[in-house]
Amino acid sequence: MEERRIRVLIAKPGLDGHDRGAKIVARALRDAGMEVIYTGIRQTPEMIAEAALQEDVDVVGLSILSGAHMTLVPQVLEKLREVGMDHVVVLVGGIIPPDDVPKLLEMGVYRVYGPGTPTSQIVEDIRKAVLHSASSAQLEPVP
Amino acid sequence: MSVAQALLQGDRRALSRALTWVENATPEGEELLQSLFPYTGKAHLVGITGPPGVGKSTLVNQLARYYRKEHTPLKTVAILAVDPSSPFTGGALLGDRIRMRDLAGDPGVFIRSMASRGAVGGLAWASGKAAQVLDAAGFELILIETVGTGQAEVDIARLAHTVVVVQAPGLGDEVQALKAGILEIADILVINKADRPGAAEMARTLAQWLPKVEGEGEGEPSWQPPILLTTALRGQGIPEVARALESHRAFLQRTGLWQARERDRLEAEIRERLREALWQTWEARGGRERLEAMVQAVLQRKMAPQDAVRRLLETTSAQP
Structure with missing residues (x-):
């Protein structure tokens, strides 16, 4: 009876209202057998961290097209830490200038995806990352 | 500290993890349910069911907001929102939170989305167990939003104390609603999107078909399911739904039906x-x-x- 599914939160922080990319990714992950919680547009970092906590997700995918990623991503990571969800795999998708990518990875983002990334790539990365962290982060006791 | 102890002291991370264990049917989850059992049996379990697109999530959002901000007394609210899993891939898109953003940042609210994972009765296999965990965590009102049901998904009637069936005008003639076994499980019938044409007429027709629930024993009052009109998007009619929930709870407790339902559920x-x-x-x-x-x-x-x-x-x- 025991069954475990990868749970992913797809969120759009910030003010841009263009969520087509986020929906395409959400659907691809669903079709890959994952449980995808889609929260819609204009989410604050607090809302994203709270949803990640309540839903106990393995992965948070952030879609950012507004150019505000260097402000928003650190805020989301900080809020995730505050609620004790710093073990989740964080992915960022959107229009991210190449210079910013290493900075985001440095902050703790697992992967950054630009336009045109095949969704199969994202699926594969998530599976690898969650499998890898499953033994360590998932089983550590509640502080 | 164990997860159970942390949960009982209001640790939300512990609660969230507990729900995952229970949902995944892990041995830890079973152990946890066992240790939490003495703390269960207090919450009012309310099912919100009805066809897809009638506004269940919006109604749940407004009800929770009302109970947190305006109701006397205020109540803490947990929400279990069930959406279907794909029978082909097992994946699921859980989108009910989109309509629940008003509730963000309130420590008196906890929202959890659940995929049905192959169960076909409108709930997930672990919905009842998840409700027990939320009950033990001290939430006074637990709103369980089912999968958008078609015609025979009535598991919620076995789990909830009070079932709210939501309909909306313009989804087909009233015979569609009558065919559905879900009308027979309604303790409260809500016609949402009441600003649309046909709502009042729908209410009149459905009124003729609602069943009466008898109280236990001679001369006890019976429960006539009320038909309430709401426009949940604009918050209209919400206090009336909350009032109906409270009177139904009082009715169940007064007549012994609360105990009877509890007994049936535990026997099952x-x-x-x-x-x-x-x-x-x-x-x-x-x-x-x-x-x-x-x-x-x-x-x-x-x-x-x-x-x-x-x-x-x-x-x-x-x-x-």
Whole structure:
């Protein structure tokens, strides 16, 4: 009876209202057998961290097209830490200038995806990352 | 500190993890349910069901907001929102939170999305267990939003104390609603999107078809399910729905039906667990190997399935 599914939160922080990319990714992950919680547009970092906590997700995918990623991503990571969800795999998708990518990875983002990334790539990365962290982060006791 | 202790002290991370364990049917989850059981039985479990697109999530959002901000007394609210899993991939898109953003940042609210994971009754296999966990965590009102139901998904009637069936005008003639077994489980009927044409007429027609629930014992009052019109998107009619929920709860408690429903639910749980335990005991006594031999015999038409079952019970039940 025991069954475990990868749970992913797809969120759009910030003010841009263009969520087509986020929906395409959400659907691809669903079709890959994952449980995808889609929260819609204009989410604050607090809302994203709270949803990640309540839903106990393995992965948070952030879609950012507004150019505000260097402000928003650190805020989301900080809020995730505050609620004790710093073990989740964080992915960022959107229009991210190449210079910013290493900075985001440095902050703790697992992967950054630009336009045109095949969704199969994202699926594969998530599976690898969650499998890898499953033994360590998932089983550590509640502080 | 154990997860159960942390949960009982209001740790939301512990609660969230507990729900995952229970949902995944892990041994930790079973242990947790066992230790939390003494703390359950306090919450009012309310099911919100109805066809897709009638506004269940919006209604749940508004009800929770009302109970947190305006109702006397204020109540803490947990929400279990169930959406369907794909029967092909097992994946699911859980989108009910989109309509629940008003509730963000309130520590008196906890929202959890659940995929149905192959269950077909409008709930997930673990919905009842998840509700027990939220009950133990001290939430006073638990709103359980079912999968957008078609016509026969009535599991919620077994789980909830109060079932709110939501309909909306313009989704087909009222015969569609009447065909649905879901009208028969309604303790409260809400016609949402009441600003649309046809709402009042729909209310009149459905009024003729709602059943009456008898109280226990002679001369007890019976419950006539009210029909309420709401426009949940604009918050209209929400206080009336909350009032109906409270009167239904009072009715159940006054008439002993609360206890009766509780009793039925617990008996069902014991039966289910007993069935599972018997099966496991039988397997542990080597039932599985004998089963294969019997399948072969049945396949070759050497015996009927009925004879196979009788033989299997004889050969595996004698000695412990």
